[in-house]
Amino acid sequence: MSITVSNISKSYKSVKALENIYFNVKEGELFGLIGPDGAGKTTLFRILTTLLIANEGSATVAGFDVVSDYKKIRNNVGYMPGKFSLYQDLTIEENLNFFATIFGTTIKENYELIKDIYVQIEPFKDRRAGKLSGGMKQKLALCCALIHKPKVLFLDEPTTGVDPVSRKEFWDMLKRLQQKGITILVSTPYMDEAALCDRVALIQDGKILQVDAPNAIVKHYSKQIYNISAHNMYLLINALKSYKYNHSVYPFGEFVHYTDQRADFNPENLKVYLESKKLSQIVIKNTEPTIEDTFMELAK
């Protein structure tokens, strides 16, 4: 096991940030921590990177205890905090050089590991980090976290505030790093990114909702979901919410995801109801549940 977390709890004064968190991450796994803002993801990351001490429970990273062996962990992990945390007044190359030096290595020594990512920002290596675009900052931060060839990589919301193209690129990079044998723990508030992980833990309000592979999590979803669209989204949602048999109604892109309480639900009845509410161009189709649907259901 690369990371083990058992019954970790942490509170700040009166606020409970984490409650009985448990999960294990296997060696070489790409593990996702999925949850909305304020779910406790950053706190958990800080506990695992030895920056905070949990009130209860224990955890190990790369085989070392996060409290007693914190120095060894600090030698063996790469950490990319949620907030961009490099020296803005240093250039790309200087930043990378600095982090290589303090980890007792050189860019040359581990160039192979960062090559794929670094070549993309290398043309700007004399530019100061503060003047880079969001995507480039992200790549630089990842390079800096990787330069000492860590056994475990912690990425706290690496794709927040990054455009969709860069996000996709970033996940491709993570997949390649995983193939090099690095265990990766990544957190994200984006449900669609969950499907890209080997396994995920859904977390909300400091509690774990479920830990499993993304497709397994989706299978747990027992109800049939319907994609519904009509000429007016707002009226549609209102109509569905006031429908007495509704189980859940969530806007999902251009559709509304709808589930019904009844086992013998007939979409035709719903269509009649919606038409009575003066909606037109009504389309109701079966669809497969996504992680987001599962999350919403579990978080209910």
Added chain:
Amino acid sequence: MKRFIGFIKKEFYHIFRDRRSLFILFGMPIAQIMLFGFAITNEINNVDIAVLDHSKDATTEEIINKISASKYFSINQFIEKESDIDAIFKKGKVKAVLNFEKDFSKNLIKDHNATIQIVTDATDPNTANTISNYVNAILIQYQSVLNKDINITYQVVPETRMVYNPELKSVYMFVPGVMTIILMLVSAMMTSISITREKELGTMEILLVSPIKPIQVIVGKVFPYIFLSIINAIVIVILSIYIFKMPIQGSLILLALESVLFIITALALGILISTISETQQTAMMISLMGLMLPVILLSGFIFPISSMPLPLQLISNIIPAKWFNIIIKGIMLKGVGIQFLWKETLILIGMSVFFIALSVKKYKIRLE
């Protein structure tokens, strides 16, 4: 060691890329020393005074001439009646009025006694005091000329000699003071800001999750500022020697060593400040309020410690600047060596060790 050098290199990048701070760092000492040296001074020069002469005879004229001939006073106007004194002070044109009594010469010859009233504007008590002393001195001198033929049997003649600063130049007092302030501010404020900046930017988080040791971070932060502060100290000493003609009586090497010691004390204090403040702003406020004011007020640089109330005298003992001020005045003005300054030196060493030990102990190896 490589880590440490890498860290120091990074610190120098920060310092040299922040042009504005760099300008303040080196501009401030020059500006301060010029200000204190030229503008802020206790000496008086060409003070405007008025004369109310009720007798207008040969003696008063002679005295008036003597006073106006000195470089300290210039006679701005003559007034005619007592009631004008108040009016002229209210206008703020003069700082003092000399009021000669009626029949001045006659009284002097007949009664061997004549009076001059010196009225000073004491809204500025120090200046008022100095003016009256200067006028007195001129009068005493005039008196001794008058009396030179007369033999007074018993006479106590005070003979004052001002040692170490015979001309009582205030710049001699300010240079050591300014040097103390500058070294304290630059060293303590700059280090505390540079450590808290890492916390604020979040880079401290990454530094913590790395094998770099707390002592390496602390010494790495301090090192560049030792270097910059030494340059500052050298600039101040050169300015005071060449512009203010300040004599350095003692050994320059001792002065340099003691300055380095004081710089280290101040830096250690800066680190301590950074361990208790979370933001750059707090660090700056603590450095300014907590260091600058005590350094100016309680170090004995402007106000003599011996005339302070006892509680303040006791507090002044914990202010490193007080001890450095004694050391630096001793070396620069009195020319004494380490045999007279070992006690102060030991106190500074003790303080540095204490601050460094405390900050290494308080340095957080985690975020809380």
